[in-house]
Amino acid sequence: MSYRTNPDTTARERMLSRIRATAAGRSGTNHGNVVVQRLRARALSPRPRVDGDLVARFCSHAQRLSTTVAEVVQMQDVPRAVAAYLRAYHLPMRAVCWKALRMLDWAAHGVLVEERAATAADAVGITGVFCAIAETGTLMTLSGAHTSPATSLLPETHIAVLRVAQIVSAMEEAWQRLRQSANSDSFMPRAVNFISGPSRTADIEQTVTLGAHGPYRVHIVLVSAPE
Numbered sequence: 733m734s735y736r737t738n739p740d741t742t743a744r745e746r747m748l749s750r751i752r753a754t755a756a757g758r759s760g761t762n763h764g765n766v767v768v769q770r771l772r773a774r775a776l777s778p779r780p781r782v783d784g785d786l787v788a789r790f791c792s793h794a795q796r797l798s799t800t801v802a803e804v805v806q807m808q809d810v811p812r813a814v815a816a817y818l819r820a821y822h823l824p825m826r827a828v829c830w831k832a833l834r835m836l837d838w839a840a841h842g843v844l845v846e847e848r849a850a851t852a853a854d855a856v857g858i859t860g861v862f863c864a865i866a867e868t869g870t871l872m873t874l875s876g877a878h879t880s881p882a883t884s885l886l887p888e889t890h891i892a893v894l895r896v897a898q899i900v901s902a903m904e905e906a907w908q909r910l911r912q913s914a915n916s917d918s919f920m921p922r923a924v925n926f927i928s929g930p931s932r933t934a935d936i937e938q939t940v941t942l943g944a945h946g947p948y949r950v951h952i953v954l955v956s957a958p959e
Contacts, residue, residue, distance in 0.1 A: 782901040786866040793869025797929030815841035827856035831878035849880035857887035867902040875923040890947040
């Protein structure tokens with residue numbers, strides 16, 4: 733009695749054999765390092781030039797997106813600027829914030845601040861940023877144990893503290909900065925959020941409505957002094 737070989741089975745075995753051989757040849761290769769090296773070596777794609785004063789360009793684009801901006805000299809001036817903003821808009825003089833901002837002297841300016849993630853009951857959230865993009869007026873934030881995304885997403889008012897040195901020209905530089913930051917080769921944040929002004933939608937009768945899926949207001953306190 734003779735048996736015929738199934739052509740499909742033979743082709744499948746040949747394919748699996750090639751995969752096993754390739755995998756065996758790559759054993760011992762640190763694929764994570766290979767990926768990082770390729771990303772660093774990759775040339776940037778063609779894109780519009782972003783020339784001139786990055787700070788002025790960022791502020792101009794941010795304001796076009798309905799973001800307000802206040803400038804201060806040092807981090808110690810941030811609570812005063814935040815208090816002035818809250819009073820001007822008749823907002824509650826209390827907020828939640830990220831850990832890095834908790835040690836500022838909020839009480840001296842009449843602002844009660846708690847270091848924790850925001851809940852639906854919180855009206856104001858104060859955060860830092862990872863960087864900001866001059867080309868679009870966009871803030872870039874990273875999630876983490878002490879940088880909860882909820883603090884910028886849940887409250888009706890989001891106040892972001894931004895240093896001038898954190899402003900980059902375009903999206904490409906923002907990703908490069910993330911890859912080059914400490915520990916980024918072995919750790920990446922669970923979420924990267926881009927914030928371009930208050931939340932908005934035009935789904936209802938093509939009328940733009942702010943605060944549909946997030947904050948009604950985004951306010952930036954821009955710190956000019958280096959770290």
